[in-house]
Amino acid sequence: MPPVPPTPPGPGQRSVWSFPRPPALERVGQTVRIDFGGREIARTEDALQVLETSHPPTVYLPPDAFAPGVLVPRPGTSGCEWKGRAVYFDVVSGDARAEKVAWAYPDPTPRFAALKDHVAVYAGPMDACWVGDERVTPQPGGFYGGWITSAVVGPFKGEPGTWGW
Template identity: 40%
Template sequence: MIGCFSSFCVVNQTLVLRLPNGLSRTLLKGPFLKTQHNSQKVQQLLSRKVYMSNSENLKEESVWDYPRPPRLERTRQRLRVVHRGKVIADTQDGYRILETSHPPTYYFPPESVNRSLFRESNLKTFCEFKGTAIYYDIHVKQVVIRNGAWCYPETEGLYKPISGYFSFYGSKFDEAYVGNEKIIPQEGDFYGGWITKNLKGPFKGAPGTRFW
């Protein structure tokens, strides 16, 4: 029910955000005064970027069903990297690479990372599929995370969409998340995959698995 006057309206309604998992969140409840201030507030609520990603919605996957050459696919799961309470990267517009025996590696668009913390290191590696990767040290509160992130600046072919994107070693940071789930880093110091509870192994990376 809406009652209108010359200078304001009284609105008796509820604004509810419907979430994909069947839940809902009430943002506003009436009655309230529909003044210019409240109209701006409603617009801010409606335009606010709401992260609804939840790793509990991920289907079960076996890393032995992943292909080789690896598959690149978009993911709308919220991806985050945090160290000492500071957000290093945060996106819901990333990619993941799926390769036989490996947990996924996740790639963040450049606008989603805090580049002010990055310093290019001298390390470079070569991938037969994606080309040459360059690495970055991450500087956070007087701590330097050596070679904590990498990037393929000139990837071609199937992997061209991730040119200039960044990926992170979960093992080198305090926290890394897929959706609401804190990941388990892939073993070893080279591959950098992120393990979530929906994944089935065994996973490459531990001693003795180099030639899997």
């Protein structure tokens, strides 16, 4: 638990402290879109979200949600104890390029099989990310990729002093 009490959720909200560990996977249930380089680069009604204790949801879009050529594979991988081996992408739109800001699981663990090839994107480097009509706030810190909306309350892991939570 955090050193400060979790924020009590209001109507229509959930506390990230009620999210499970190991994480859960569920549909977002709203239109998700991403703007970068002055244009919309992704849009879907079929996004998934991973819900993990102390984290705002990490949103994953199916690969066909992205405009052609936007995702450029990068060398290297990393591992997640829950989801498996991740691969990385740069995001490119016109003259704009954000390096290693997207990732996917080409062969996820059975529990997260629905994530196969879906792509998550760090919200911070993008022009804007949206869930429904709400602009997303990036999860604090540079390691985690959660998207904060008014539907979740924290405190959120990622802020200074939260590494040990």
